[in-house]
Amino acid sequence: MKAILVEDKNQDLYIGDVRDPILKDGELLVKVKATAINRADILQRKGLYPPPPGASTIIGLEMSGVVEKVGGGVKGWKEGDRIHALLPGGGYAEKVVIPADMGMRIPDGLTFEEAAAIPEAFLTAYLNLIVLGNLKSGEHVLIHAGASGVGTAAIQIATEIGATSIVTAGSSEKLDRCSALGANFTVNYKEDDFSNKVHDVTKGSGVQVILDFVGASYWESNLQSIGIDGRWIFVGSLGGRELTNANLGPFLQKRINFIGSTLRSRSTPFKIELTRKFEEFSKERFKNRKLAPIIDCVYNWQDVALAHQYMAENRNIGKIVLKVE
Missing domain, CATH: 3.90.180.10 (Medium-chain alcohol dehydrogenases, catalytic domain)
Incomplete structure (x- = not known):
């Protein structure tokens, strides 16, 4: 072949x-x-x-x-x-x-x-938002890289379960597309500190879930953005992996759950179970276009x-x- x-x-x-x-x-x-x-x-x-x-x-x-x-x-x-x-x-x-x-x-x-x-975009988004992040209706989620494949899937899934999404991207075109997909609030990370938007939207309480593709360069702003008992799902390091003078105090003060997540290296039985759960969640939603590949x-x-x-x-x-x- x-x-x-x-x-x-x-x-x-x-x-x-x-x-x-x-x-x-x-x-x-x-x-x-x-x-x-x-x-x-x-x-x-x-x-x-x-x-x-x-x-x-x-x-x-x-x-x-x-x-x-x-x-x-x-x-x-x-x-x-x-x-x-x-x-x-x-x-x-x-x-x-x-x-x-x-x-x-x-x-x-x-x-x-x-x-x-x-498969890759939606299963990754479902794993990290629903299975690991335990995102619920009425909660706030901060989604970085909102215009990426996983980002566009995550926005749709958050919308479907009734969560409020705050989404970052790097251009007005990308932000407009995120809004069209259901993002409730958007931030151009090249122009504004997204933690300010999070503070305003949540009235200072912070988000319950962060979907983080960026890593080191967003560290401080993510710390400012996450709320008490928040679930910070770390799935990528586009902004670097190494930190200097990191303050771990907020992890105790806010009881932050920091979860590193990859999908490719997981076992076949895990992936099968994830696939079955996602297909049950999504099959009718794809048929009626409440979910759609972008x-x-x-x-x-x-x-x-x-x-x-x-x-x-x-x-x-x-x-x-x-x-x-």
Whole structure:
């Protein structure tokens, strides 16, 4: 089969030939129609984010496609079914093998490109807001990087459960899109300190949940923003990982729960359980468009280098999709 590979010396991407994945009992072989770009893909390309042990070394954390073969013991799936799923790797390829229980049926009315934009963004948002953050109706949540794939998913999920969202992004265009998705309040982080907005919105009490993709550069403002018994979910370090002269006092004073979170390295049983919970939460909402994948652009997979560059320049609002042909 064909797959997007990384040239060792210059880290250039190219389409080459690799062996087809081997189907085992309990698995599905899927003909991939589309995949999507994630920041983890760029890191893996640079050798900074290796796949988990046993996972495909091919880049790609999600896909949509058609079931080509069904492994022994699998029930509920048949050849020709439309499917999308989270992956530990291997999405930038013509075919992929997944545990059957990891698969989600593509909701009626969604294209393969739309379906490919769902798994990583929405499962990450659901994990961190609902499972770990325990976000409830009536609570306030601070969502950073609101125009990212995960950010746009998180805004929609927060809206659906009745939480009030305060969202940061770096341009008026991105903030307008966040508002259109349901963000209650927005802040341009390049122009204002978001902690001031949080103080005004919450009347000084702070938010109950922070979804933090940024890390060190937002540390002090996040400390100012979080409320008593707040859940601070740390999922990325776009603003750095190292702190100097950090004051831990507020963690005691506010009883802050600081939770580091990754999804790719979690066990398959955990991911299956997460997938099942999310599909139950989302399947009707995708059908009636209360939830929707947000796609910035679609590239042919032959133009994957351009797609990576587009993400590296932080130009996208929502997901960047690759059409596999």
